[in-house]
Amino acid sequence: MDLALTEDEIRFQDEVREFLATAVTEKAKEAGRLTAGVVSDFEGSMDWYRALAEKGWSTPAWPEAHGGTGWTPIQRYIFESECQRASVPRLFAMGVRMVGPVIIKYGTKEQQDYYLPKIRSGEHIWCQGYSEPGSGSDLASLQCRAERDGDDYVINGTKIWTTGAHHANMMFCLVRTSREGKPQQGISFIVFPMDLPGITVEPILTMSGDHEVNQVFFDDVRVPVANRMGEENDGWTVAKYLLEFERGGTAYSPGLHGMLAKLKKIAGEERAGDGGPLLADDAFRNRLADIETQVTALEFFEKQTMSALTAGQNPGASSSVMKLRGSECLQATAELTVQAIGYYANPYEPEARTPFSNAIPVGPDHSVGVMAKHLNSRAATIYAGASEIQRNIMAKLVLGL
Incomplete structure (x- = not known):
């Protein structure tokens, strides 16, 4: 390499x-x-x-x-x-990173010609209908059903933790079209506009105070069968292909290096217990060095994976490795940044995180959004496949267990 x-x-x-x-x-x-x-x-x-x-x-x-x-x-x-x-x-890149590759691989020529240009231009903004109450990482247990009625599917059920559904005008969705066979069977992958009659979007505010996710309800929503990607009841195959892009389609280390650079800047301005710069405090420096070492190791792993892809090799379970380590490093960096700003983490000030609001933050500018980032990052080891799922994949595909 x-x-x-x-x-x-x-x-x-x-x-x-x-x-x-x-x-x-x-x-x-x-x-x-x-x-x-x-x-x-x-x-x-x-x-x-x-x-x-x-x-x-x-x-x-x-x-x-x-x-x-x-x-x-x-x-x-x-x-x-x-x-x-x-x-x-x-x-808001679910169209680019997730459903776009699915349409390229599984879509018909007509579907590709219709959807792909609208994704490239930003005309279509997509959200993902996968998780349900009680069916998060265990997608095989999903219950949202789509019953065939002539040339349409009639959808009833709900999806939850749907990021960006309040902005999206399109959804790609897993629905149950059969209850025969194993749970993984009988699932189909369909796409549809969000303004269809019978679709209701209800906001979910996270503990960081943000409105990013939603619950979406379907009440006799009619979707043409022509909107299905792949064969009926073969949505599990399509879903697994998409998850490769959700879990490993983007490198984590560039963003983590950006977070570390901000953390170092904050630690250079904040004070330690002895009155000196926090960045000069031995205990803090040790924790920072430990996280930076982990991020650097992740960076080298990502570059090794890219080198393998460039050479036409199959990277195997690398997407699970990157997702697992990337989310853990994200949480560790966000937590240490909260500790660096000290009591400035306490105020709840969403107005200060609204662009061009003119709200004056309670603390220094570098403290704005730090606690919200930490709280939001708690979900990183759950969404896109929980860490336990990633470890199971690695145990099976890497260790052969």
Whole structure:
């Protein structure tokens, strides 16, 4: 594995930096600065998405035949790293990262021609209908049913923890179309607009005070059979393919390095018990060094995986490894950042995290959103497959247990 950038990759890095210096709007910068959850302020995020779409960079991992950039895995990593340095907002990217690859692999020509351009442009904003009350990581137990009625499915049931459903105009959804055979059988993968009659979206406020997730109810919602991806009752196969992108489709280390850089800046300004800089405190430095070592190890693992992908190799269970370690490092970094700001973590001030609100924070600017980030990160080892699920996958595919 060669970690040194080639001359072409250095030129690409310069191109990305030049683009970021001119394309990121003030609205997008503010959304990126104040991001505390899994997504950013919607309007700021969409400002950034539209800039990417205009540049032709909104779907970097897609095949060129479907509008992708043709970038190598290393180029995608460079792009993500530079975006973190520029503090761009996190995107509502379920269309790009999740359902887009599914449509490319399982969609008909007609489905590809209809949906993919709308994902690239940002016209379609997608949410994911997977989890249900009592059926989170155990997707095989889902109960939301779709009964065939002529050329339609009639959907009844509910989905929960649906990120961005209050902004999305499209959903990709797992529904039960048969109760015969094993639980994994009888599941189908369908897509549909969110404005269909019978769909109700109810907000769920997280303990960080954010409205990111929702519960979605379906009451006799009619969806054309033509909206199904893949064969009827074969949605489990499609779902597993999508989860590879949800759990390992994006490198974690660029974002974690960004969090560590912010943590070091905070620790250079905050005071330790002896009155000196917190960054000079031995106990704090030891904890910081431990986390940074773990993040660096994750970075090398991600680059090793990219090198294998570039060489046409199968990375195996790497997506589970990256998801597991990435989420754990995220929680550790967020927790240490809370400790670094001390009592400034206590105030509840959501207005200060609203872009351009003019709200004056109780503490220094660097304290805004730190506690919200920590609280939001508690879900990182649950969503996209709980850590216990990832360890089971690794035990089976890596250790052969």
